[in-house]
Amino acid sequence: MPQIRLNDCEFHYTDQGSGQPVLLLHGLGSSEQDWEYQIPALSVHYRVLCLDMRGHGGTDKTGKGYSIAQFARDCLAFIEAMGLEKPHIVGLSMGGMIAFQLATDAPEVPASLTIVNSAPEVIPRRPAELWMAGKRLFFAHVLPMSTIAKGLSRLLFPKPEQVNHRQTFIQRWTANHRRSYLASLRAIVGWGVSNQLDRISCPVLVVSADQDYTPVDLKREYVSRMGDARLEVIADSRHATPVDQPDAFNTLLLNFLSQVDSSRVTTTTEPAQAGLSTL
Template sequence: MPFLKINGIDLHYEVHGSGEPLVLIHGLGSSLEDWAFQVPAFQREFQVITCDCRGHGKSSKQRKASSIELFANDMAELIAHLRIRPPHVVGISMGGMIAMELALNHPKSLQTLTLVNCVPNVVVRPVTLLKRWFVLNILGMKSLARRLARSLLPDPQQHALRDELIKRWQQNDRRSYKSATHAILEWSAIGRLSAITVPVAVVSSEYDYWSLDLKKRLFQPVPDITFYELSRAHHLPTLEYPEAFNTLLYDILRSFPGKAPG
């Protein structure tokens, strides 16, 4: 169980397979365990690197103020520590925001960028945020985990996976979760996207929080970008439809000129 001491924390990470390096960055309240359907599929051709972002999983708790920039700095330090070639970087939701910040502040740390169901700026209605804080502060992390699992994986046939995710997500540290949420709400890449120099792919689920059309408008300034849509999927296609997601991601990685394995 490797840990890396960086930026005042112990960062838990895992490396599987060999080949072109592929970094997978999870979302809010998640952990490297939520890539369980991707690691076995890609480690046959890639060196797959996952980590628990600060305040998540087995990494140190983050009870002080945080920022997406700080998350990205952690990723840059991890990549440097591993002494790997600039990797393909894939981020989902908050992980996509971290990946964008990595591309903006550490452009030599990656070679391609794949963003799954994320936007360069999150605007939340105050009433929505108040409802989440109420559930978190009054009812607790387990109640929030249940609500999230029901909304993100609505298919009744996925009850076993939902139950597993509830067990996993309810273990989140409440203060670390709030710190990461504030980091998301205080972050924006609007006005900076034209500075991204690596090829970018944006994956949008049909039933994501943000539509494909909205993503196309928001990401328009990115110089080299391609958009893809996953039908039927909600916010977490990596868990909901892993086979379809893995097929699409593999096709995306092969599509980057001169970047994917042969």
């Protein structure tokens, strides 16, 4: 199990395939297992890396000092340590927030961003939003992880034919280190880089499930405030789109990455070709 020490923490990661690097960032309470249906499809064409955030998966768990900014710093340290040049960054939910933070902190690093069922801020502004955030924090602190896992599994995978997904989710979620999970949840609530979206200079694909927690219109609004960005909606999907609609998601992602790579190659070669034509 590959491990790497970054920022005084021991991280678990995976590294498969070859080619242009793609870094996959998982959601809250999860790990690289978020991407079990993407890694085989992506690694045929790309070098695919997954990093378990501090407090998650096989990475050290202290439950102290967590923030989205810290998670992004960890990712940047990983990118540097692994020698990744212009990686594509794909983030699901909390992973999308980390990707937003990374791209605003270091806009020169990513070749592209793919943001899945996420947003550039989680700042409750209206009374109903404050109520919902407070309720989620309260129940997360008082309920056992197994109870939280069962409730979330029914929201994510409600169909009878998704029973295997529900059982897998419950098993994985219940195994969370409680203090680290709570610290990560607190890191999300109140975080935001919405006022810095103009710093993002790479192409952005925003993927939304049609039945995600947050409405499609919310994604459409923040996409409209970014330069080279587009929104794609996947039907009959909930928050765990890479799991409940893997084929549709993989097709969107692979097409987007291919388009970005083709555009980068064209941009790189055009000046050289122009110079040759004058000889």
